[in-house]
Amino acid sequence: MAERTDILIGIDAGTSVVKAVAFDLDGRQLAEASVLNRYDTGADGAATQSLSQTWADCAAALRKLGESVEGLAVRTAGVAVTGQGDGTWLVGADDVPAGDAWIWLDARAAPAVRRLNAAPSERARFEATGTGLNTCQQGVQLAHMDATCPELLDRAEVALHCKDWLYLKLTGVRATDPSESSFTFGDFRTRAYDDTVIDALGLEHRRHLLPQIVDGSQVTHPLSDAAAAETGLTAGTPVSLGYVDMVMTALGAGVHTGDPGAACSTVGSTGVHMRAVGQDDVLLNDAGTGYVIALPVPGLVTQVQTNMAATLNIDWLLRVGGDLLAEFGVETSHSDLVRRIDGWMAQSRPGALLYHPYISDAGERGPFVEADARADFIGLSSAHRYPDLVRAVVEGLGMAARDCYAAMGEMPGEVRLTGGAARSRALRGVISAATGARVRVSSREEAGAAGAAMMAAVAIGAYDSMEDCIAAWVTPLLGEAEAPEPQLIDTYDSLYPAFRTAREALVPVWGELARHRGSGATTDPETHAGEESTGRTLEATDASRRSAT
Template sequence: MMANPGGDLVIGIDAGTSVIKAIAFDLAGRQIAAASVPNHYTTHADGAAFQSLDQTWTDCAQTLRNLGAKVEGLAQRTRAIAVTGQGDGTWLVGANNRPATDAWLWLDARAADTVRRLQQKPANRARFEATGTGLAACSQGAQIAHMAVTMPEVLDRAEVALHCKDWLYLNLTDVRATDPSEASFTYGNFRTRQYDDVVIDALGLTARRGLLPEIVDGTELMHPLTSEAAAATGLLAGTPVCLGFVDIVMTALGAGIHTANADGATCSIIGSTGMHMRAVQNTAVRLNDEGTGYVIALPVPGMSAQVQSNMAGTLNIDWILNLACDLLAEFGTELSQSDRVKRIDGWLQSSRPGAHLYHPYIADAGERGPFVNPNARGSFIGLTSESRFPDLLRSVVEGLGMAARDCYAAMGGAMPAELRLTGGAMRSRAVRSVLGAVVGAPVRISQREEAGAAGAAMMAAVALGAYPDMQACIAEWVTPLLGQPEAPDPALMQTYARAFPAYQKARRALEPVWEDMAQQAKARCSPEACASDNAVELRAVQ
């Protein structure tokens, strides 16, 4: 029995790697209130990056209770709940729906050698043609293939392989399921949105096929909130719960990747990672020869997001700002997080455009778009005695733009006619102007701050029948919130257009250097050091 047929609110949950958010929207798309709880994960020297399943559910339930404290009568007013979350990674669940082990995150690099082995198989191209998605260490298919060789006992005690949002959906509804987007780009075919035997066999996982859950399209089917979940969250048992698509496309949907006037428009999420997307009809998808990128189903019939993804986005800006602040701290000067952000525009204004090249590959897992190389590392090129900190900061921002342009170029077809931006870095007008000039397109941002939760809530609104289809929902929830286009500076566009070929040439030339450095790192890291329990726990700022 579903509850609250007369409720006027939809709750969107967005469970990211570092923070879990719960947002209440009315059925017209207006944001009513928001709550969040910091998430946390652990890394090891061997490339492991993992998260507690139980803690993630506890944090999610706490976020919903916190939202209830902000909205009077939230339980009675909630007509539906929708959940999305971080993509890729492996969340294994065993008997009695208990965790079989900690979740392997998309940041985890342990499957890198397995990826190289699978990429060399003749069947890998057929896998790519079906999924539209390149294989990387972040992929659940690669991670489970790696576990099958290195820790089969973990898989033996697992009964189902989920993703983050699927785990939360299981706790909310007691239903083991995944959505069409993650199912098809990991194990299936983006055209059919179903599992594909060719893909599963190419991953060497035919014997583990029983781990794959049911595929549920949240725009068509919802399940009721259980009494146990109701007690944990403060909401009413029976409230319909919608399993959203992966957070990437939910954020893109909420930020305007697909609107009535979106011809040539693209969407880039410049957050901890960089996600670069265009909405296309499935028949218009163009797969590259290198076998990289993603094709991720959108909650619109026959449409997908064609995606290239950088492993690190604003992490690069955080890194260089932290470097400066560490140095200032040595001289007794402290800069708060807000002070750092406020200074970005000033530093960019006093810097020299195009003075250096920067490759933003600082993630421990290397890079995955538009090329896959777990050994890729960040670099500055062109330093001179005249180089100053503002120049280096600008080159980092330019590097994010170059990486975005590199990704769009790998998708084929024309470059973006309009760049719709979302993510933390977009609050800076100076950063937006640099990114727009590098990509060579006007920039447009949405006034909606919580696009991921909104995208999931939009799916629930359609499933409830509040809108006849997603197009009608987009017209009311998304289009009115898009700002005016910000035209790029023509002179800057020319500067960056001249620099881009050198950026690409340099990153190709650096590949053997990255390989040598990786071998040196392995030599420095003894088995005892790499297997130590001296973990680093990372907490993100709320």
């Protein structure tokens, strides 16, 4: 039997799918196993996930991986885990869940966002964390829980994030990493908790809920006997706590390769736009939005702006088309419609319509925070057809990416694209022209799991530094640069001011619509404290659906 020296496992626990991926020490992907995850939603804006089920799904994915890799347990040199960011995963006595997790999609904390944003201490909190407040974040969610359902916090002993919970189940250690701890409760310069931030959130009396901070590129803990029994791996295997999934995906896709002017956009269900900068070069915008998230490289952070919804907008429009076809007895699959996107783009005129891609029920968080924000088409006429709507939605994603990069300074010279949408040449062309940057696509299949595995690779000494690991795992997989089309650049340069003006002017309209709906973001959940979610369970029926576009 081979010695346990030649495989690293990266775990990436997403909102809908938990993946376990095996890599060799040179970064080649050997095998992947996934298990569908699920979450519940409620009419009050709740979005919750079972801690116990998420761990069961993770363990199942690891067992499934073991079925496809001979001798996986004894060959594994290290395991690393990352997962969906933000959210609140409360754990009580004996490491038993204190309730279901409030995930990043949960919108119930909107009143807390408004209250905290209006406080005199908000700017000092923002300047420490580099991160604007939104309903996704654990700090805001804890503040809201403390005001509306303190009994949840009273029975908890520690507040974790998704990956932290899985790390606890893998190792028995309660911990979080420098990325989520500093952008939520700390200072990105020190990568430690900060009293100014905790006080600004009104959580000084809940500080005992914050776990120790562990850097998984330097420290590992052994896989526990209990976890070994559930996963099929070997007890004692080193386990690394990865950084938040946004950073792990960007690391695996090329956000930091030493090339000046490079940035990284992940265009999947959400849109994540980031650039790697020195911690002394961070631009903190006047609006107080975005994230500053540490990289597992000393002195280096990512500036981040995130769209709440990216390809979810395309999914919605394709679903509308599919539903209409079904009314006439024509059955189509999501993948069938996805394959038509580039053709529809070719049948339509660039810049003919405006679309704001705020389709999420939780509104928008980047580059502005507005829980009431909603999607819209502007400029429709009787001459427009379905292909025009498809192009407008895709161009809306390009405009949103430009909006996000503009909030972080100058446009990047090159954008490394990852996520399912990167497979669409038409969408790549739109993002390239909207930002004026050339684009490159990494051939890395599972960038998030790879980024996590890179943490373990450095932690166990397979590489002397993260830069050495990047040179082997990331740079060789970057494709050829694709230059933007000059005529499209001119079109989108002309279109962007209208996109920006319209979304700023629509803020009061969104508020009126929210009041008309009589629920959702503007309903103060403090009047519903203690209500249980009556939402339906959302279950992914196609593992590739959310990333296919």
